[in-house]
Amino acid sequence: MEEVVLKKLRELIGWDSGDGIFCPGGSLSNIYAMNVARYQRFPDSKRTGIWALPRLAVFTSQESHYSVQKGAAFLGIGTDNIYLVSVDERGKMIPADLERQINKAKSEGACPFFVNATCGTTVLGAFDPLVDVADVCKRHGAWLHVDAAWGGSALVSRKHRHLLDGIERVDSVAWNPHKMLMTGLQCSAFLLRDSSGLLQRCYCANATYLFQTDKFYDMAYDTGDKTVQCGRKVDCLKLWLMWKANGTEGLEKRVDRAFEFTRYLADAMKGREGFLLVTEPEFINLCFWFVPASLRGKQGCADYWERLGKVAPAIKERMMKKGSMMVGYQPLGSRVNFFRQVVTNPMVTKQDLDFFLDEIERLGKDL
Amino acid sequence: MEVDNNKQEVFQRKKNAVLVNGVILNGPITDSKAGEKFVEEACKIIMEEVVQKAADVTEKVCEWQPPEKLKKLLDLEMRDTGEPHQKLLQLCQDIIRYSVKTNHPRFFNQLYAGIDYYSLVARFITEALNPSVYTYEVSPVFLLVEEAVLKRMIEFIGWKEGDGIFNPGGSVSNMYAMNLARYKYCPEIKEKGLSGLPRLVLFASEECHYSMNKAASFLGIGTQNIYFIATDERGKMIPEELEKQVQRARKEGAAPFLVCATAGTTVLGAFDPLDKVADICEKYGLWLHVDASWGGSALMSRKHRKLLQGIHRADSVAWNPHKMLMAGIQCCALLVKDNSDLLKKCYSAKASYLFQQDKFYDVSYDTGDKSIQCSRRPDAFKFWMTWKALGTAGLEERVNRALALASYLVGEIKKREGFQLLLEPEYANICFWYIPPSLRKTEEGPEFWEKLHQ
Numbered sequence: 001m002e003e004v005v006l007k008k009l010r011e012l013i014g015w016d017s018g019d020g021i022f023c024p025g026g027s028l029s030n031i032y033a034m035n036v037a038r039y040q041r042f043p044d045s046k047r048t049g050i051w052a053l054p055r056l057a058v059f060t061s062q063e064s065h066y067s068v069q070k071g072a073a074f075l076g077i078g079t080d081n082i083y084l085v086s087v088d089e090r091g092k093m094i095p096a097d098l099e100r101q102i103n104k105a106k107s108e109g110a111c112p113f114f115v116n117a118t119c120g121t122t123v124l125g126a127f128d129p130l131v132d133v134a135d136v137c138k139r140h141g142a143w144l145h146v147d148a149a150w151g152g153s154a155l156v157s158r159k160h161r162h163l164l165d166g167i168e169r170v171d172s173v174a175w176n177p178h179k180m181l182m183t184g185l186q187c188s189a190f191l192l193r194d195s196s197g198l199l200q201r202c203y204c205a206n207a208t209y210l211f212q213t214d215k216f217y218d219m220a221y222d223t224g225d226k227t228v229q230c231g232r233k234v235d236c237l238k239l240w241l242m243w244k245a246n247g248t249e250g251l252e253k254r255v256d257r258a259f260e261f262t263r264y265l266a267d268a269m270k271g272r273e274g275f276l277l278v279t280e281p282e283f284i285n286l287c288f289w290f291v292p293a294s295l296r297g298k299q300g301c302a303d304y305w306e307r308l309g310k311v312a313p314a315i316k317e318r319m320m321k322k323g324s325m326m327v328g329y330q331p332l333g334s335r336v337n338f339f340r341q342v343v344t345n346p347m348v349t350k351q352d353l354d355f356f357l358d359e360i361e362r363l364g365k366d367l
Numbered sequence: 368m369e370v371d372n373n374k375q376e377v378f379q380r381k382k383n384a385v386l387v388n389g390v391i392l393n394g395p396i397t398d399s400k401a402g403e404k405f406v407e408e409a410c411k412i413i414m415e416e417v418v419q420k421a422a423d424v425t426e427k428v429c430e431w432q433p434p435e436k437l438k439k440l441l442d443l444e445m446r447d448t449g450e451p452h453q454k455l456l457q458l459c460q461d462i463i464r465y466s467v468k469t470n471h472p473r474f475f476n477q478l479y480a481g482i483d484y485y486s487l488v489a490r491f492i493t494e495a496l497n498p499s500v501y502t503y504e505v506s507p508v509f510l511l512v513e514e515a516v517l518k519r520m521i522e523f524i525g526w527k528e529g530d531g532i533f534n535p536g537g538s539v540s541n542m543y544a545m546n547l548a549r550y551k552y553c554p555e556i557k558e559k560g561l562s563g564l565p566r567l568v569l570f571a572s573e574e575c576h577y578s579m580n581k582a583a584s585f586l587g588i589g590t591q592n593i594y595f596i597a598t599d600e601r602g603k604m605i606p607e608e609l610e611k612q613v614q615r616a617r618k619e620g621a622a623p624f625l626v627c628a629t630a631g632t633t634v635l636g637a638f639d640p641l642d643k644v645a646d647i648c649e650k651y652g653l654w655l656h657v658d659a660s661w662g663g664s665a666l667m668s669r670k671h672r673k674l675l676q677g678i679h680r681a682d683s684v685a686w687n688p689h690k691m692l693m694a695g696i697q698c699c700a701l702l703v704k705d706n707s708d709l710l711k712k713c714y715s716a717k718a719s720y721l722f723q724q725d726k727f728y729d730v731s732y733d734t735g736d737k738s739i740q741c742s743r744r745p746d747a748f749k750f751w752m753t754w755k756a757l758g759t760a761g762l763e764e765r766v767n768r769a770l771a772l773a774s775y776l777v778g779e780i781k782k783r784e785g786f787q788l789l790l791e792p793e794y795a796n797i798c799f800w801y802i803p804p805s806l807r808k809t810e811e812g813p814e815f816w817e818k819l820h821q
Contacts, residue, residue, distance in 0.1 A: 028535075049567075074546055218433075253390075260388050
């Protein structure tokens with residue numbers, strides 16, 4: 001079943017062969033990718049470690065997921081060796097800066113071996129431009145991994161999959177159906193274009209009490225040695241049964257609906273006083289500030305942003321104590337706390353979205 | 368299920384229908400009544416086919432099919448359109464039918480088996496609620512439960528206080544420990560990486576779990592920098608050999624930093640002599656991690672806990688309640704003696720979209736940053752539920768019974784012709800050869816062993 005499911009996901013990426021495995025989370029999928037890339041470049045390092053290697057360099061956007069940091073530390077690469085690539089005002093990686101960073105790393109004697117592009121950043125929901133990024137990676141011989149843990153599910157929608165144009169050119173993809181496709185935690189796929197058994201070679205330990213070579217069936221089916229885990233949960237069944245029930249078209253409807261919610265809400269916000277979009281959403285992350293009446297028209301004030309940054313936490317506290325709804329907030333770079341509204345639940349209706357706007361107003365109007 | 372075409376038309380005719388780009392927004396697309404019915408009927412199947420049959424020894428443990436045949440029997444294809452509920456329910460039945468029944472009393476294949484009703488209910492609850500244990504705001508109950516369970520487990524190890532986290536597997540716990548020990552040894556490695564540093568070396572018994580190998584390569588240390596320590600005829604690490612290897616590593620100019628002792632090896636179920644190993648670790652300033660994924664549960668038994676004598680001297684312990692204590696996969700804790708937030712310092716990345724410092728509650732409860740994971744399952748809850756149901760006494764009884772059953776079987780094996788023990792077990796692993804009648808008269812020589820191997 002896992003084989004069939006992974007194959008389906010690979011088809012949606014645009015590969016007619018390849019490899020993969022389900023991991024306990026997108027963070028681990030990203031870390032797997034980093035390690036496979038390292039192994040591919042330096043296969044001996046599995047045995048010898050990376051002591052004697054040149055400093056390995058990793059590239060990722062400023063707005064990528066923090067698992068890249070955690071991965072670099074865990075794998076012994078070191079977080080200082082992550083080169084953060086600038087993003088534009090929409091939160092998308094700037095390919096020219098990636099090129100600059102790679103050249104910088106090379107000039108410092110480091111080895112640029114891994115680039116992480118993000119399709120659907122955590123906060124803004126931005127998609128890095130894969131075609132251009134792939135060109136840069138190809139020029140420099142770097143492994144290109146796409147963290148599509150969040151945005152990967154757009155591949156199921158014929159209308160919106162263009163956000164991931166170029167994905168068929170990458171070396172590996174992390175995709176979490178447990179997010180937009182609602183399979184239930186955990187359900188995170190790590191997919192590779194390689195079909196030479198790289199994943200197996202990278203991870204295998206050939207433990208004799210599990211992977212005996214004298215079994216009575218075709219042992220190529222014993223795929224557990226492709227992972228760092230021993231015991232592993234059955235995460236593919238959730239996705240498989242859900243796919244059987246909804247069909248690709250049913251899942252597509254789910255994804256399209258989420259986009260339309262976002263469109264509806266963004267338009268509604270533009271028509272309402274006090275709601276200020278952080279950026280035009282590319283995906284289904286709708287980021288906005290709620291500006292209470294007391295602050296409206298006061299952008300000129302020196303402490304405007306500082307005061308605005310206190311609004312979201314206060315509204316959050318009120319909504320949680322009331323129990324009426326929950327939505328996240330965070331700062332980002334130089335931007336003070338703003339809300340990140342994400343609607344993926346197909347049970348949500350227009351009434352829920354209208355309620356959302358009304359409730360923010362209700363909770364924040366006297367701030 | 369999705370709203371069918373007729374209903375769509377009805378919606379469109381209504382004056383207050385809201386359409387955005389052809390998608391109707393003022394009615395849900397999921398038919399929740401049909402969905403609820405599906406859940407009820409599927410639960411009935413699960414109840415009948417899995418739960419009620421669990422203890423029935425007349426049922427088969429496995430319904431073997433070769434891979435190519437099974438592919439045909441199961442309609443695995445994922446199509447463009449969905450299938451009707453009756454078909455889906457049939458698929459559920461097929462999946463159950465052809466899956467191995469690990470709950471069966473005659474499933475002895477792995478280091479876990481059997482059904483615990485309380486942990487099962489806990490799993491149903493967490494599956495239905497679908498939480499992620501990163502912050503208190505999203506997962507208040509399960510975070511507090513994890514904290515309470517870790518505290519209790521720490522008490523059983525014999526530490527007054529400590530730290531810990533639940534991981535997706537003992538292999539991952541072992542990796543965490545290796546990374547933590549490395550971080551303690553040289554915190555700068557988190558930022559600077561290993562390139563250009565002296566070669567770190569770790570030590571583990573030759574019968575340790577293979578996750579040691581996986582961890583060493585994953586962490587960039589390299590599998591050849593694990594020095595495997597010889598074991599005695601009972602599969603236990605020989606402390607004198609450990610000391611020799613540590614001295615050897617130092618002579619080579621390498622940097623020994625970690626010893627991993629195993630309490631309950633995978634195959635033989637052997638327990639490394641923790642006190643003696645701890646002495647050596649103290650002498651040479653090495654982090655002592657005990658992989659008690661399998662054997663840790665013996666701590667629950669006053670009669671058998673002596674197998675882990677000295678465990679309180681460890682710096683970290685991996686313990687999997689999903690094995691002998693039947694908490695349901697996954698349920699694996701990494702316990703750490705340090706109480707100075709070492710775990711958090713080693714793993715944190717302080718992501719501002721999760722771990723904001725301006726929340727309205729005490730953010731020290733947002734323990735998710737101690738983990739390498741982002742979303743994380745509430746695995747401690749299963750164990751907590753079972754503990755609540757059985758009490759420490761009930762869990763102790765479970766361990767005692769397992770070891771008593773093992774004892775009984777050993778007694779029987781010794782009496783029966785054709786059964787030969789490899790060694791006297793100290794835990795629940797009973798390793799033996801079955802010598803068929805055709806080989807019983809043969810001398811024990813290379814030919815005998817070759818044939819026996821088959």
